[in-house]
Amino acid sequence: MARFDPYENNGGTCVAVAGADYCVVAADTRLSVGYSILSRDHSKIAQLGSVLKFDVQQFRAEKCVLASSGFQGDIKALQKNLAAKELVYEHNHNKKMSCPAMAQLLSNTLYYKRFFPYYAFNVLGGLDSQGKGCVFTYDAVGSYERTGYSAQGTGAALMMPVLDNQLKSPSPLLLPARDAVTPLSESEAVDLVKDVFASATERDIYTGDRLEIVVINSSGTHRECIELRKD
Amino acid sequence: MQTSKQNWAECRLPSPLDRPSLKAHRRPNILAERKAQHEYWRRPSFFLLPQSNPASAGCCFNSNSDPRTKEKGKRRERVREREKRGKKQPRRSPLSHRLRTQIRMTGSMDLPAKGGFSYDLCRRNDFLEKKGLKVPGFLKTGTTIVGLVFQDGVVLGADTRATEGPIVADKNCEKIHFMAPNIYCCGAGTAADTEAVTDMVSSQLQLHRYATGRESRVVTALTLLKSHLFKYQGHVSAALVLGGVDVTGPHLHTVYPHGSTDTLPFATMGSGSLAAMSVFESQYKEGLTREEGIQLVSDAIRAGIFNDLGSGSNVDVCVITKGKTEYLRNHELPNPRTYVSSKGYSFTKGQTEVLSTKITKITQLKQKVEVAEGGDAMEE
Numbered sequence: 313m314a315r316f317d318p319y320e321n322n323g324g325t326c327v328a329v330a331g332a333d334y335c336v337v338a339a340d341t342r343l344s345v346g347y348s349i350l351s352r353d354h355s356k357i358a359q360l361g362s363v364l365k366f367d368v369q370q371f372r373a374e375k376c377v378l379a380s381s382g383f384q385g386d387i388k389a390l391q392k393n394l395a396a397k398e399l400v401y402e403h404n405h406n407k408k409m410s411c412p413a414m415a416q417l418l419s420n421t422l423y424y425k426r427f428f429p430y431y432a433f434n435v436l437g438g439l440d441s442q443g444k445g446c447v448f449t450y451d452a453v454g455s456y457e458r459t460g461y462s463a464q465g466t467g468a469a470l471m472m473p474v475l476d477n478q479l480k481s482p483s484p485l486l487l488p489a490r491d492a493v494t495p496l497s498e499s500e501a502v503d504l505v506k507d508v509f510a511s512a513t514e515r516d517i518y519t520g521d522r523l524e525i526v527v528i529n530s531s532g533t534h535r536e537c538i539e540l541r542k543d
Numbered sequence: 544m545q546t547s548k549q550n551w552a553e554c555r556l557p558s559p560l561d562r563p564s565l566k567a568h569r570r571p572n573i574l575a576e577r578k579a580q581h582e583y584w585r586r587p588s589f590f591l592l593p594q595s596n597p598a599s600a601g602c603c604f605n606s607n608s609d610p611r612t613k614e615k616g617k618r619r620e621r622v623r624e625r626e627k628r629g630k631k632q633p634r635r636s637p638l639s640h641r642l643r644t645q646i647r648m649t650g651s652m653d654l655p656a657k658g659g660f661s662y663d664l665c666r667r668n669d670f671l672e673k674k675g676l677k678v679p680g681f682l683k684t685g686t687t688i689v690g691l692v693f694q695d696g697v698v699l700g701a702d703t704r705a706t707e708g709p710i711v712a713d714k715n716c717e718k719i720h721f722m723a724p725n726i727y728c729c730g731a732g733t734a735a736d737t738e739a740v741t742d743m744v745s746s747q748l749q750l751h752r753y754a755t756g757r758e759s760r761v762v763t764a765l766t767l768l769k770s771h772l773f774k775y776q777g778h779v780s781a782a783l784v785l786g787g788v789d790v791t792g793p794h795l796h797t798v799y800p801h802g803s804t805d806t807l808p809f810a811t812m813g814s815g816s817l818a819a820m821s822v823f824e825s826q827y828k829e830g831l832t833r834e835e836g837i838q839l840v841s842d843a844i845r846a847g848i849f850n851d852l853g854s855g856s857n858v859d860v861c862v863i864t865k866g867k868t869e870y871l872r873n874h875e876l877p878n879p880r881t882y883v884s885s886k887g888y889s890f891t892k893g894q895t896e897v898l899s900t901k902i903t904k905i906t907q908l909k910q911k912v913e914v915a916e917g918g919d920a921m922e923e
Binding site for chain 1: 685704706709710711714814840844848849850852853854855856877878880881882883884885886890894
């Protein structure tokens with residue numbers, strides 16, 4: 313007797329890398345179910361605030377971008393939920409949400425559904441109040457941590473070791489604790505992210521089609537796409 | 544009803560060991576005896592007896608110095624004397640045989656009786672499943688394999704991706720296997736099963752060729768495959784597309800893991816079979832030329848490569864005609880790597896943090912043992 317399974321994994325991988333004054337958030341655009349591809353052009357990156365269908369220019373969180381992989385049904389619901397809560401925050405506090413504030417909000421939203429979780433593996437990227445890049449990585453129920461870089465999704469296990477090696481991140485076992493932000497320049501970080509996705513696409517069947525890269529700077533948010541293997 | 548511990552112990556079912564043996568009065572401690580006998584033969588020093596006699600070098604058991612041999616010899620003499628006197632040997636009761644087997648089995652290795660499959664763990668798996676252990680599902684085959692018959696013969700095609708769950712294990716593996724110079728076989732399913740079964744049948748076909756002096760026929764390969772797969776009741780997970788040209792003409796067959804076969808003008812198997820079959824069903828016609836056939840097969844495999852996540856990388860094609868076979872390995876490479884970092888990677892010393900170092904010297908060998916050459920008693 314097959315029970316109804318409320319979850320489904322739509323695959324995909326998300327990565328974020330924090331720099332001294334920038335943040336790179338990237339995700340592939342493949343949506344799959346089982347062994348089939350549902351869409352080659354489905355974005356996993358959301359600029360929070362823009363999912364609501366009215367003029368959101370003035371309501372967007374200040375330079376904060378969420379990339380999620382997992383069950384896209386839950387992810388869409390989560391994005392809507394966050395956008396609504398963000399709007400309420402702006403009405404109450406008369407200012408846009410900073411990235412660390414959004415990080416805490418996301419954690420609370422996820423834990424609120426602790427016993428029927430959002431099947432979403434999130435990576436939040438942006439600039440903090442001092443203008444430095446920040447990346448927050450989450451598990452499905454809201455445990456989060458500020459790190460210098462992170463990968464989540466089906467290809468995460470393939471990417472993390474390469475990122476660990478290349479981003480010269482100090483070991484968390486060293487004392488005193490050192491800053492996790494990478495010393496790489498923005499173009500080098502983007503080059504690394506492209507290469508790491510191309511490598512993960514070779515070996516992970518759920519990653520591929522196209523790569524969407526969002527770079528958050530002091531000058532604004534810039535979006536770029538490159539092609540990946542389509543098999 | 545009062546069931547104290549004592550009563551419960553008494554209520555247990557009598558085991559066969561409790562039953563009094565008919566000859567128990569003669570050999571009252573038969574169980575202890577047998578156990579001791581078994582333990583003697585299984586003692587650790589058994590294999591480390593010193594080589595006192597150079598004639599028995601290479602043999603770990605020296606029968607001359609072993610005291611047990613003499614006892615066994617005595618028993619044999621007794622049996623021989625009984626036979627001389629004309630008396631029949633006493634019939635061994637099934638009980639004593641079971642006793643002997645029971646004791647012999649204690650401590651011995653759990654090997655399957657003969658070669659082949661041992662299904663002992665199936666009972667354990669059922670038990671674990673009842674206890675609530677989640678059984679890992681069988682992996683769906685990640686492959687697209689196709690075959691079609693054209694005017695001069697048969698064209699086979701396959702993708703080149705081998706998957707282990709969601710990970711690509713081999714980006715460029717060979718799925719078209721050699722059976723005979725005029726017969727090739729594409730395999731989908733568990734890679735080990737397809738390799739083993741096609742190698743086995745290929746060897747059998749060669750022996751058959753030597754015996755008959757004729758070129759192998761496709762139906763021979765088909766019958767050998769299907770009878771093997773049926774014998775294993777689907778546990779050998781090999782789904783094959785078998786094609787070839789022999790004296791009776793071109794043939795194309797599909798073989799399923801349970802042993803059923805189909806004879807078809809065009810066929811597809813594997814997880815990408817639906818994508819490939821959609822191409823075949825829309826574009827196949829009888830009497831295709833060689834170029835059309837190769838193009839259609841490549842199109843079908845490419846459909847599987849791009850639309851099925853279990854298939855990918857390159858297209859392999861094999862064209863078999865009367866008297867000639869062409870194996871076009873990597874006929875098409877539609878998936879080059881999209882991005883290579885121009886900066887490259889350097890792995891200099893010091894990139895990985897060393898937290899602590901401990902150096903342990905490896906001790907030298909104390910003794911070198913030389914094996915002397917001589918007559919080997921075991922070789923006789």
